[in-house]
Structure formats: C-alpha cells, structure tokens
Amino acid sequence: MTHDAIRRLAVFVISVVASLVAGGMVRAQIVKPNILHIHADDHRPDGLRALGNPSLQTPHLDSLVERGMSFPRCYTMGSMVGAVCTPSRTMMLTGRSWQRISGAPAAAPNAADPATFLPRVIAAAGYETWHMGKKGNGFPAGLQEFETSIIDDARGNLPDDDRAHASRRLADRAIGFLKDRATGQATRPFYIYLAPPVPHDPRSAEPQFHKLYDPAKIPLSPAFLPQHPWDNGDMAVRDEQLAPWPRSPEDTKKQTADYYACITGLDHHVGRIFAELKADGQWDNTVIVFSGDNGLSLGEHGLFGKQNLYEFGGMHVPLVIAGPGISQGKSTALVYLMDLFPTFAEMAGAEVPGGVEGKSLVPILTGKETKVRDVLYTAYRDCQRALRDDRWKLIRYPLVDRTQLFDLRADPHELMNLADQPAQTTKLREVAALLEREIARYADSFPLTVAHPNPAEWTPPVPVRQSNPKPNLEGKR
Numbered sequence: 001m002t003h004d005a006i007r008r009l010a011v012f013v014i015s016v017v018a019s020l021v022a023g024g025m026v027r028a029q030i031v032k033p034n035i036l037h038i039h040a041d042d043h044r045p046d047g048l049r050a051l052g053n054p055s056l057q058t059p060h061l062d063s064l065v066e067r068g069m070s071f072p073r074c075y076t077m078g079s080m081v082g083a084v085c086t087p088s089r090t091m092m093l094t095g096r097s098w099q100r101i102s103g104a105p106a107a108a109p110n111a112a113d114p115a116t117f118l119p120r121v122i123a124a125a126g127y128e129t130w131h132m133g134k135k136g137n138g139f140p141a142g143l144q145e146f147e148t149s150i151i152d153d154a155r156g157n158l159p160d161d162d163r164a165h166a167s168r169r170l171a172d173r174a175i176g177f178l179k180d181r182a183t184g185q186a187t188r189p190f191y192i193y194l195a196p197p198v199p200h201d202p203r204s205a206e207p208q209f210h211k212l213y214d215p216a217k218i219p220l221s222p223a224f225l226p227q228h229p230w231d232n233g234d235m236a237v238r239d240e241q242l243a244p245w246p247r248s249p250e251d252t253k254k255q256t257a258d259y260y261a262c263i264t265g266l267d268h269h270v271g272r273i274f275a276e277l278k279a280d281g282q283w284d285n286t287v288i289v290f291s292g293d294n295g296l297s298l299g300e301h302g303l304f305g306k307q308n309l310y311e312f313g314g315m316h317v318p319l320v321i322a323g324p325g326i327s328q329g330k331s332t333a334l335v336y337l338m339d340l341f342p343t344f345a346e347m348a349g350a351e352v353p354g355g356v357e358g359k360s361l362v363p364i365l366t367g368k369e370t371k372v373r374d375v376l377y378t379a380y381r382d383c384q385r386a387l388r389d390d391r392w393k394l395i396r397y398p399l400v401d402r403t404q405l406f407d408l409r410a411d412p413h414e415l416m417n418l419a420d421q422p423a424q425t426t427k428l429r430e431v432a433a434l435l436e437r438e439i440a441r442y443a444d445s446f447p448l449t450v451a452h453p454n455p456a457e458w459t460p461p462v463p464v465r466q467s468n469p470k471p472n473l474e475g476k477r
Helices: 003-023 059-067 085-094 118-124 166-184 238-242 249-279 337-348 422-441
Strands: 034-040 128-133 148-151 190-195 286-292 319-322 376-380 384-388 392-397 402-407
Touching: 034 249, 034 337, 059 249, 059 286, 059 319, 085 118, 085 337, 118 128, 118 190, 118 337, 128 166, 166 190, 166 249, 286 337, 376 422, 384 422, 392 422, 402 422
Parallel strands: 034 190, 034 286, 128 148, 128 190
Antiparallel strands: 286 319, 376 384, 384 392, 392 402
C-alpha cells in the first residue's frame, strides 16, 4: 500500500471512530467498519425514487441516498457476451477491466488466482465474509472464496426457490446471520455481499408489490421508439425478444410496471435488514453500498436489453455508498464498478493485489477529491464502443459504420445525434481520439472501422413473444 493510501485510510478510520464515539456506539473489539454490499441484477441507474424516478416507491434505499454519496455516473466497463452480468461481476470481484479478467484475450498472469479475488483480500484484513444470491453468470470462482456462500438463483424449480419470494429469502438469511453474530459476540467486522436475482426477468414479485403499479399510469421514456433505427450488432439477442416488434406503449408500460414491483419488493426486504443492523447496534459502524451489475433498456431507442451503450441501456448502473466517515451528496465523478474493489480494500485496511485497475473512491467519499478519471469508456462485443466525459458522448458501431455524438448536458436521453453536423466536426474528432486512447489503454483489440461494413438496415425476425420466460441462468443472454 502506498504512503498516500495509508494516509487516506488513517483519515477514514479516524473519522469512523469519531462518528462512533459521538453516537455512543463504540465497540472496542471492532474498529474497522462493516461492509454491506447489495448488488442488484439488471438495475437501471434511475431505479430508485431518490435517483430521479418519481414513479418508484423505494423508501429504504432512498434513505441511503439521503445520508450518503450517490454516483450517477457509474458504469460497468463492457461485455464480450450477451450475459453482461458475467464480466461485470467478475470485474467487480477482481478489480480488472473487461479484457484482462480471466478468460479474456489480454488476461493478466494472475487473473485467475483466488488469492487476488475480493473476498480473499478482505478476509486477509480480518473480516468475516458472507455471500448470498445468484451464482449463474455471477463469477462462481469468486463466490466460492467467501467463508459462507449461499446460492439462490430463484429458478422456480422447487417450492422454496420461487422468484417472487427471492428478496424475502435473502433478507431472512442475512438477518439470521446478523442475529447469530450478535448472540455470539463476534469480534471480526463483516463483509456481506448480497446478490439478489431481481429485478431481472422473469419479473415476479409478491402480489402486494405488483398492486402498487398500474401500467396505465406508468410514463414512457422520452426516448421510447417502436424499433431501433439500425442494426446495433446484436438486435435479436435473448433480452430483445422479451417484447414483440414494433414495441408498443402498452406492452412497454406493463413490463415496466412489473420491473418496478420487483424493485419495491427488494427495497421492502432491504429495509428489514437495515432494521436488524440498528437493533444489533451495527448501523453506525456499517458502510452500506447499493449498486447494480448492469443497466437495462425499457423501450428506450426501441430496445429492451442491456446489450447496448446508451445511458439508459446496458452499462450504466446505480451506485450509492453511505456510512461512517462518508460525505453526503452527489458526486459527478466518472466511476466503474471495478473501483469498488480498491475502495473496499482501503476501507478494510487490506493490501491491494497487483493488476487491480480500479481506483479507490475513498478520496471522493471523504471529500478529499472530486474525481478519479477524466473520461470513461464502455464496450459491447465487437460491435459497439463508446466514450464519455463530463459533457460529450460518442458511440461507434464499426460493423455497420455508424457513429453517434450526443451532448449529454443538453440531451440526457440521447435524442439528437450531432455526429453529422458540420459544427461538431472538431468535437467529433476530439472525442474519437480519446476513445482510441482508452481502447489501447485497456487492451481492446477490436477495430473502430472494418473493411467491409454490413448494411445498417435491419428487419425484425418473425414475431417472438417471451414475456416473463423461465430464467436461463446458466447461459443468460
């Protein structure tokens, strides 16, 4: 650990202790903060009321936004497969970029070394590690390094693993773990990683949560379209077949209402976990993180999946961090999910392994810095590349030779493509050069142009209807 990292850690720990002393909650045997990470599946960046969606009812997770730091510019870097959650969770638990994780072309020599995975790194710093949630497409090699790992993929094959009650089961087991620790007077801080399989489809929640959302009252996104204007390289992937073409307002509203019901169900049961932390006297000494593995389109640009690079699409995710020593507010920093690896390590006083590319967010959380990078790059397979800074966003589709340029400050829903406007020629070249730089930085070998582009026009296949299919968690697309 560098001298600067040690200094920042010392400041963080001192602030934790000071906060606990003020609240009268000091426990001599636990001076490091507990870490509770709730990592939802297919959760959009606007998927809480406090994150800008007034249609949602999420009071418990909203409380984290109100007392902690939210990062509205958080992303997973990219995916080489339709199951975007697989590389996303792998990057988060290894701290490596999408082309350097195990199995990727540029994987580092120790990319598959379990000793470098986050649960082992945190455990080496004296933490008890506990996981419950999905295994399918969830980096199983990393999950098995937790001291306790309880798998619940909510496949619906057995009476006790139905989808609708997945959030309830998750909360029940987490609360049981906390109660056992309180009874046994645990001396180690905990790192809990909760990975609920919701709000991913099939979008089934307990009936009381579905009753909260009337599809007729759900507003459509300003970016809603019946069909994407051209072939983005993966137009008929599984997720895109969840709705027929052309997309209809009625179907989109129904699917969105079911999606919201799953989020509110998760929020309700997360609230039960929060209540147990308070009852056990651990609330004031616990850093709580809420995030999603990838985003999801719900009719934006005619899309229903996460296999795209729009802001309300595949790589943009929610991130909220609250707890002792953490400033309250909203950060404009451009961050990746893989930044959580060194962030948790610094909080825990753990040594960061070589090869970790994420950047600790502790300087931002403690008010010492405002950013960790100037630009942010995202990618999907060989067919889409994007780069954004504080204002501008470029998306490149090399296989069909299409480019989009958006002014996110004026056009957050990406409605106006400026790439062909002569006034933006210089800006287009500037952002494209930054994209090429980031592609090289992260060992991305796919080109931004191809010799013989495919036709951009696209015709939907014969209508397919798979609304709320059985989950395919082994090979999710």
